[in-house]
Each structure stands twice: as structure tokens, then as C-alpha cells.
Amino acid sequence: MERIIGIDLGTTNSLCATVFEDGPEVIEAAGASSTTPSVMSWTDSGWLVGQEARESGITNPENTIFSIKRLMGRDLNELGDYVNQLPYQIVEAQRQLIKVRIGENEYTPQELSAEILKKVKMQAEAVLGETIQKAVITVPAYFDDAQRQATRDAARFAGLEVARIINEPTAAAIAYGLDEKKEGHVAVYDLGGGTFDISILKLSGKIFKVVATHGNTQLGGDDFDKAVADALKERIQKINPDATFDDPESKLLLKQNAESIKTELSFSPESSYSLEFPKTGLTFDGVFKVDEFESLISQMIEQTLESCSHVLREAKLAVEQIDEVVLVGGSTVIPIVRKKIESFFGKPPHVAIDPYKVVAIGAGIQGHLLAGGRRDFLLLDVIPLALGIETLGGTFSKIITGNTTIPAEESETFTTNVDNQTSIDVNIFQGERELIKDCRALGQFKLRGIPPMKSGYPLVEVLFCVDANGILTVSATEKRSGQKAEIEVIPFHGLTQFEIERIIEDSYEHALDDFNQRQLIEFRQTAERVFRGIEQSWDVAENSLSGNERTEIRKQMESVRQSMQGQDAQALKVQLDLLGDLTRPLADNAIGRKILAELQENESVI
Amino acid sequence: MTSPLFCFSCNSLQTIADNINYFEVLGFPLCFEIDHDELGNRYQRLSLEMHPDFFATAPEKEKRLSEKSSALLNAAFSTLRKPTSRARYLLSILTGDKRLKSDTLPEGFLQEMFTLQESLDELLESGDETALSGINENLQGRHTDIESDYAVLFKKFETSPENSEILQQLQTQLNSERYLRRLLDRINTE
Amino acid sequence: MAYSEKVIDHYNDPRNVGSLDKSNDNVGTGLVGAPECGDVMKLQIQVNPETKEIVDAKFKTFGCGSAIASSSLATEWVKGKSINEAMSIKNTEIVEELSLPPVKIHCSVLAEDAIKAAITDYRNRSQD
Structure with a gap:
């Protein structure tokens, strides 16, 4: 049986897991940390990835890339102010694509993400003593089609075949469900470094069915760091109004210090810091209190709870009907986060599983299932957001609704407006809002090769298929002639086949x-x-x-x-x-x- | 159980026939009343056989068939499990070539819906929670009444299948349901 | 798919939203609904009893963007027309003007029905 490992490709850290003889576990060398920081650094001798990159980052800030996951499948407009906080340089490429510039070279987020995957793959190979070709890779449940495609492309660049893309909260639910052998409704609250998901699953017998999911792909621990960094800036500027922090060193220094303050405040009422800006030689000391930190992030936690209310409505469940709340992701170790979750759901969350490892382990188990190692459970997942097309006046017409169980297929029939028209252009969008300007443009396809007929006569059936990875493919047939229309999808945020x-x-x-x-x-x-x-x-x-x-x-x-x-x-x-x-x-x-x-x-x- | 999508004795996926209906997919007769637990069980059993996860290492052709079959199974299950979508689907099959008027509604219903929409405008504006939940409850009740009528009407049609007036009545109920649904959605999303 | 400025305009900034006095004998009211989606549309016309010309029109639609745009366009079109001319407005003209996609054709039908219903109502009332 060929091994399919599970990889949790995180914003901050990545790790992998597989099923060993005595059960599923993360893959780690004896005595070494199993997690690979999702950081890479370009040096004279090539890429440094992981811990080394993280450590050397401060001396090489412009060439040190972190949080690449937040850039996957996104464009400059969508990222907005976020790119300005980054010490590395973002440039706009053709078709709204973004690239990271390092020296003379420009890299797509997919290529950079591939470096992390390569590192994880190599480490796993070293531990297991075998080559690895296939993997289950996890993504936030709320990742849209473009973000999923980008992840799949990254894996291809890393020389990995993606056996399945699964959602992070669902992966966690697999690990939890098989471990605890419980039945009922489980809410998985997943707050990671850069993304937030809430999924509600129904566990019954062998089936783990996702009932509804919601989230935010641009909210996570990174934003907590930013809030702390901004507060630090403000403090410094109070003493020294001329201080600026726009150079890459200062940005990275602030980010790293904010991160360690945040981490310390999870188990201590205060954290003292001592900042030393290498460029200006300025130093600042001080103490950060947990109350201040909590008030800085409370608005963001509220936002996650709004998502929780939303997903309960979607699932048509009252909060009392949730049997268990499972916490996933590094940011859920923050006490105030736990406290607010507990008061929202009216019960203490389940914390027996390691929130850092559970996603990778779930992915590893899923990989084992896909490889044919077991078939005693089945995960039924959903697409997070509706898929559809642009219709009149920029309105969005849904073809497959959000929270539909995958795989799914729906068709829509189109016709022509003009006599002898042989092609139709269709814009594909994903989202839940009524106007396409509030949805994500996935791509445009042209229907070509429609037989010339009177207007309104051709019946072009366009088939939307979402596979088990949650990835969309589109095909079309002219029903009267039976002719298969050609479809060329031009992705707006992804890479073309070429x-x-x-x-x-x-x-x-x-x-x-x-x-x-x-x-x-x-x-x-x-x-x-x-x-x-x-x-x-x-x-x-x-x-x-x-x-x-x-x-x-x-x-x-x-x-x-x-x-x-x-x-x-x-x-x-x-x-x-x-x-x-x-x-x-x-x-x-x-x-x-x-x-x-x-x-x-x-x-x-x- | 049997399903035309999967052969339990030879353990293999079957080619999908054209025009297969959702009731057949799950091995049910063409009948509105359905055993919900059984529906859930059959869905699970078939999913556990046909899902693409179990064909990850299979040849490409079989993999694709499993995607197709599972998509059909998912659509069948989600249509049949809710009374309104099941009724709408069954009605379209039973109607066949017969012609039904598509826009029939009970007398005065449309005016009432319009008035309700207008008063919702005001209530949503003012944010009067008590009044809103009152309306919500009332509409929810009417919605439930409509849904429980489906079974009665389909039963009636079973005993007199030549009476297409019953189908027309069902159409009327389904039309009314759409307007009520619209109002309920508005209350619960805005 | 490129849409004309006009279409987007009717969607973003619908004309003639509101009501006319229902009890006025010169006002005809049409109330129609689309059972496909639960949209309801009220369209009212005010007629000059001498010339039989439509001097004013208002609408109120609870529905999707296409239904709103269709009714907005319908009120624009009927104004200044005689009731006989208005009676002959076809949904296909609305489809063409707004380049409605097939999934939204019923919205144009709704607008045509609303015009007809309003005129019929006016005729019934003015005969009484």
C-alpha cells in the first residue's frame, strides 16, 4: 500500500502526520520538533526553510517570507493594507496576480508555498526512510476555489500529488471523532495564524457529515500580532514622535516581538519587552499587560463569534444542541479566546487534544483511508460558498448553493441573444452576496463551437462539477446538436495551465x-x-x-x-x-x- | 436495499442510466411519504460504498464514475429529505405531459404577501423585536401547515390518479410556500 | 459579459419607486407575483381621463435585482404612452433592453403582467 501522508500547511507552522503501526501520529525525528515554521529565507546559497529561516530572518528581513498562506489565490486589492505590514516586497503581476520580489526574481505565492511543502516532504522522507509522492493537504474550510487551486498548484511544484484537499476543521473532527468515538453535533472552532473557521459536523456511526461551515480567511493570530505591534508603535511614538517603522528590519522586529508578547501573555499576566532597532540604534523597554492585550483583540474574537451565530443559523441548530466544542489552531490557547468561546456555547470546550497537531493527524488518517488502509469512516464535506455566474447588472446567480455536500453537480442552460451566434462568455463567481462586486471572481469561460442557429434556439447546458476536493470544473454541451462546446476557463486569481x-x-x-x-x-x-x-x-x-x-x-x-x-x-x-x-x-x-x-x-x- | 447506482452483491459501481429519478437512486417507490430514518440509513450506506474517498487508487474511469454517482446521491438525498423540495420534485414527475397552471394562488394571497412585505419594511427599520418574532411565529406556523398538506394531497392523488385538479392544488400550495419562504428568509437574514 | 450602463443604472438607482393613491379613480393598480422565486411586484399608473395618456407611474417590488430593474424600466416606458400603447409592451422588449439572461426572463414577464394588470384595473374602475 502506497503511503499518503497528511500535511497541515499552516500560516505560521506546517507539519505532517501518518498512520504508523500503532496509530496515527505526527512525523518527527527523535528529539526534534515536528513543526516546520512556514518561513523561508533566500540566502546566497539558496533557500533556507523552516526554523533556520525563522532564526536568520531578522538579519535578512527583505528576503524572509512568512505568512505566505494569506497571499494564496488573492490579489492586491483584496489584501489591502495587509501587504504594507510585510517586510518583504509584493509586486503586481499580470491578471491581478501578486508576486513576491526577492532581489531580481519574482515568485508566485504558490512557488513559495511549494518550498515549505518540499521541506516538510524531505523531513518526512528522512524519518520514514522512504520517498513520498502523495499527500492529503489541509486548507481552511472557508478557502474559496481560487485559494484551493493555488494550494494544489503549490503541491505540484513541490513534486507532490494531492490525493485530497480537505478542510482543516474537518480534519480535526476526524481525529477527534475517531479518538473519542462520540456521536452528535460537534462544533470545531479553528483559529490559526492567519485564518478562522467554524464548522458544525454531525457524527453518526461511520459518517462524519459537515452540516455547515463559515469563517474568515483573513483573520488569525497574525492580526493579534499586528494589533500588538501597532500598540508598540504608538507607545514608542509617544516618547519619540519622529520614530518610523517602515523599513523591513523594523517591521520584522515589531512582528517578532509582538508575537512573543502574545505568546507570553497566554500564561503570564504581563510580558516585558526590550526592543532594539538595528537601523537607528534606538531602544525601548516596557511591559505589556494582559488586560491591554485582551482589549486589543476582543473585537476580533467577537467577529469569530458572529461567524459562530451565523453557522448555527445555517445549520438550523440552537446553541444548546451542540454536544461538544473542539478547539483547533494555535490561537485557541489564548485564555480570553477560550473564555469567550465557553460563554458563547455555554459549555467548556474540549481541550484534551493538541490543537497544534490535530489537523495534521486528521489529514494523516484521511490519507490512510484514501490509500485503502481502512474504510471504517467517511467524511462528507461541503463547499463553503455558493458558486454561480454573473447575470444582469452585476447580479450573482447561484448555481450550486453554499454548504452543499460534495461532490456536487448542477447544470444551467444558456442560449444565444443573436442569430448565428457561436460563442457565449460567462463569468464565474463564488460568494454568498447578491451582487458580484461582493463576490470573488473565479474566472471567465468562453463557450465556443455552438452550431449557428436562430437566437434563443441553442440550448447550451453548462455543467458545474465540484469534486471531493471542493474544486470546480466546468463543461458544456449544446443539447440540440449534442455538440460538446469548448470551454476555456481563464482563472482570475490562479495560474493558467500554461x-x-x-x-x-x-x-x-x-x-x-x-x-x-x-x-x-x-x-x-x-x-x-x-x-x-x-x-x-x-x-x-x-x-x-x-x-x-x-x-x-x-x-x-x-x-x-x-x-x-x-x-x-x-x-x-x-x-x-x-x-x-x-x-x-x-x-x-x-x-x-x-x-x-x-x-x-x-x-x-x- | 437496492440502488441502480451500486451493486451490493458484486460490490461495484454501475453505469448511470439516463433519466434516473431521485427516488430510484435511493431505492424508494415514487411516493411522497418517506421513512426519514430509512432515507438517512440508505444515504449513509450508499455513501460508504460510492464516495470518491474509496476510489482514490482506482483507475481514472472508475474514479470519475464515483464522483458522478456520489454527486447524484447527494442531490437525491438533499432533495428528498425536505418536504417542500420532495413535493416539488415529485409533482414535476407526476405532472409529466399534463398542463398545470403555474401561477395559481389562493384568493387574496398575493395582496396579503405584499402587505406583509411592506409591514416587514417598517418592522425591520424600527427593529421591533417582539413584533418581528410574532410575525415570524405566525408565518412559521402557516409554513408548517402548508407542508403537512402535501402528504394529504399526494395521498388523494394516489387513489384518484386521473384527477389532475389535485395536482393543481399541490401546485397552488407549492406556490404559496415560495412566498412564505421568501418572507421567512427576509426576517431571518436581515 | 458586458452590461450596458443603463442596466446597471436601473439596478443601482431604480426610478419611480413609491405608491399612488389607490382610491383615486384615475389610478390603476397591478399586483403580480412570480411563484418561481416568491417575488411580488406592485405597479401603479395614473391616467389622464381625457387623453387616456399615462401621466405617472410608480412601483414597489420585493424581489431580486432583475425584477426591480424590470419594473423600473416598465414605469419609465409607460409614462407618456396611451393605455393602448402601454398594453402592447412585450416582455421580450424588456429582455432585450436589459439583456436579461434566461434564468431571469420570468422577471420581465412579471413586469409585463404588472403593466397589463394595472391597465385592466384602471379600465374596470373608470367604467364603474
């Missing part, structure tokens, strides 16, 4: 380069470790090795150093191996063994 193929081609071309780069980094680090080991055991070497042997080792170390300056990973490897041979006699003592072990481990990685 663009996707070009990026994949490019990545193949660079794949060798990338691989070389990654190995180079690995080998350089190994060499540093080996050098340290040799220096530490040099005393021993003086006793156990001949002068000639010692000189040889010194000479070889120099050769390794030279290769480290170069760009050829294989050449460095050859030099390292030679050094390994020369230091073999040192294996007689403990430190020598350690060096040897270091070199052997290095071999097994290759």
Missing part, C-alpha cells in the same frame, strides 16, 4: 541545481562538525598517529576547506571521504569514533 507547466519545467531545469545546493549545504555543515571533532581529539592523535599521518590529515583538511569554498557538492564529498579514510585510526578512541560516526551518517544520507 503557467503551471512552465513553472514545473523551470523547476525541473533547476532541480539538479537545487539538489546540488542542498547537498552542498549539508556537506559543508558535516565538514564543520568533522573539523571540530578532529581539533578536539588532536591530543590523542599526537600519541596514536605518526607525524606523517598527522601532516596528511592537516593537508587533507585544507583540501576540504578549499572544496567548501567551491560550488561542487560531489567534489566536496570526495575530499570529505578522503579525510574520513585518513582519520580512521582515530576511531580507536571515543572522540575518534564520534568523528567516524559523523562521516558515516553523512554517507547514509547520501
